[in-house]
Amino acid sequence: MKITLNVNGNLHEINIDPGDYLLEILRDLGYKSVRRSCHSASCGTCTVLVNGKPILSCSTFAASVDGQTIETVEGLSQGEKLHPIQEAILEEGAAQCGYCIPGIVLTGEALLRENPEPSDDDIKLALNGNVCRCTGYESQNRAIKKAAEAMRGDDYE
Amino acid sequence: MPVDERELKSMLGGEDCKIMAGGTDLLVRIRSGRLSPSRIVSLARMKGMDGILDLGEEVSIGSRVTMSELLKCELIAASCPILPMVVREIGSPQIRNRATLAGNLVNASPAGDSIMALYLSNATVVISGVNGERREKVSSFIKGPGRTTLSRDEYVGAILLEKTPGYFPQFYKVGQRSAMAIAVASVGSLISGQEIRMAFGSVAPTVAVPEKACEYFEKAGEKFDDGEFARLAMLAISPIDDVRASAWYRSTVVKNLVQRTLNVWRKKG
Ligand SMILES: Cc1cc2nc3c(=O)[nH]c(=O)nc-3n(C[C@H](O)[C@H](O)[C@H](O)COP(=O)(O)OP(=O)(O)OC[C@H]3O[C@@H](n4cnc5c(N)ncnc54)[C@H](O)[C@@H]3O)c2cc1C
Numbered sequence: 001m002k003i004t005l006n007v008n009g010n011l012h013e014i015n016i017d018p019g020d021y022l023l024e025i026l027r028d029l030g031y032k033s034v035r036r037s038c039h040s041a042s043c044g045t046c047t048v049l050v051n052g053k054p055i056l057s058c059s060t061f062a063a064s065v066d067g068q069t070i071e072t073v074e075g076l077s078q079g080e081k082l083h084p085i086q087e088a089i090l091e092e093g094a095a096q097c098g099y100c101i102p103g104i105v106l107t108g109e110a111l112l113r114e115n116p117e118p119s120d121d122d123i124k125l126a127l128n129g130n131v132c133r134c135t136g137y138e139s140q141n142r143a144i145k146k147a148a149e150a151m152r153g154d155d156y157e
Numbered sequence: 158m159p160v161d162e163r164e165l166k167s168m169l170g171g172e173d174c175k176i177m178a179g180g181t182d183l184l185v186r187i188r189s190g191r192l193s194p195s196r197i198v199s200l201a202r203m204k205g206m207d208g209i210l211d212l213g214e215e216v217s218i219g220s221r222v223t224m225s226e227l228l229k230c231e232l233i234a235a236s237c238p239i240l241p242m243v244v245r246e247i248g249s250p251q252i253r254n255r256a257t258l259a260g261n262l263v264n265a266s267p268a269g270d271s272i273m274a275l276y277l278s279n280a281t282v283v284i285s286g287v288n289g290e291r292r293e294k295v296s297s298f299i300k301g302p303g304r305t306t307l308s309r310d311e312y313v314g315a316i317l318l319e320k321t322p323g324y325f326p327q328f329y330k331v332g333q334r335s336a337m338a339i340a341v342a343s344v345g346s347l348i349s350g351q352e353i354r355m356a357f358g359s360v361a362p363t364v365a366v367p368e369k370a371c372e373y374f375e376k377a378g379e380k381f382d383d384g385e386f387a388r389l390a391m392l393a394i395s396p397i398d399d400v401r402a403s404a405w406y407r408s409t410v411v412k413n414l415v416q417r418t419l420n421v422w423r424k425k426g
């Protein structure tokens with residue numbers, strides 16, 4: 001079947017099998033920031049935003065998001081310029097191996113769009129589904145908070 | 158991907174055809190090889206299943222409404238506060254953005270969190286099929302673990318919850334780890350001056366209702382005794398030993414949560 005995906009503003013018209021998962025389709029299209037590990041909706045590394053909301057691409061059929069807007073980390077950074085959450089993650093040393101980071105950045109971004117001033121608990125709850133095997137989450141929670149401040153600051157200037 | 162009821166009905170039936178709502182259960186089971194349906198009918202395009210409607214005494218929740226949408230709905234917060242309390246505990250934002258109430262119900266897991274809220278809200282399941290529409294109370298709709306009265310050519314169109322604004326809602330879930338744990342045991346309740354409704358998760362083949370204890374609460378009056386209430390409540394459960402916890406641990410947890418429910422209600426109610 002034929003579907004259309006709008007990924008980070010790029011339109012892709014592709015032929016897929018109705019049983020194809022969004023994860024593999026995105027990776028085939030070159031969006032390699034979308035990562036696969038558990039394949040069973042438990043780890044969050046395959047998170048992408050569909051119409052602005054985080055979902056797990058490993059357990060979503062590509063066919064079910066036909067015509068919708070998808071965002072991956074590639075769409076957040078602009079060329080060399082990193083997204084404020086990415087900056088903050090670097091500053092806080094919140095990335096070790098980095099495998100979980102794209103999922104965390106996207107989940108954090110969705111949270112901040114909805115709630116620009118999240119409490120520590122809000123951040124913890126939002127990142128509930130993103131597993132990181134290297135850090136203890138503290139640094140990542142701090143990074144999201146810091147990014148939130150930076151992003152609010154931008155708005156007021 | 159059917160777009161209306163007529164089309165949906167014509168696609169159902171068949172040997173191993175499966176309906177998919179959010180897919181958070183179905184696709185995980187397919188990926189792990191535990192299930193391999195020959196055909197999947199997705200509700201993603203269905204019209205008229207995505208509404209939350211005020212029906213006066215009841216609220217109707219369409220089968221495509223996601224858990225995230227339930228959490229944001231003011232009507233539900235005001236008229237069925239037990240539901241968001243429970244839904245908040247389900248999975249992660251990623252899961253809640255796809256998962257539906259109807260999917261949780263049809264899955265019929267004894268640990269299904271939102272099923273607890275459905276029991277407490279005396280919910281009615283609206284079932285449609287080629288032979289028309291029928292309605293059934295959630296307690297008779299669920300037959301056992303993973304089993305419902307749904308036949309192959311039927312689907313759940315909506316779920317109706319009784320409004321319970323006058324009740325004091327509580328929900329406690331004990332899991333192995335805070336993030337996305339399947340409950341080891343959970344206790345939900347709604348208490349008004351004269352009535353208590355209670356449901357237990359993960360301690361029987363289906364969500365369990367301690368009917369004897371609830372009757373005792375309503376009749377005992379001055380003689381009400383917490384110990385007797387807990388004893389009667391425990392008659393409703395038949396916990397098992399499994400990879401997540403022992404039966405003994407589960408009973409102890411339930412007993413403590415029942416006591417906590419009474420304590421918190423007395424303090425606040
Ligand atoms: C990581 C993770 C964490 C989770 N955490 C929790 C948790 O904390 N608590 C909890 O209770 N559950 C949890 N779940 C289970 C799951 O997310 C829920 O059961 C969810 O509500 C299922 O909804 P769905 O729309 O995704 O169902 P689907 O996967 O689409 O369907 C589930 C079943 O219901 C059937 N079905 C769906 N809709 C209909 C309909 N309208 N008519 C007839 N049949 C239908 C399907 O055929 C299938 O058999 C978790 C799952 C994952 C992967």
Ligand code: FES
Pocket residue numbers: 035036037038039040041042043044045046047056057058059
């Ligand atoms: S790969 Fe999708 S959640 Fe782990």
Ligand code: FES
Pocket residue numbers: 094095096097098099100101131132133134135
């Ligand atoms: S930094 Fe390695 S998994 Fe998170």
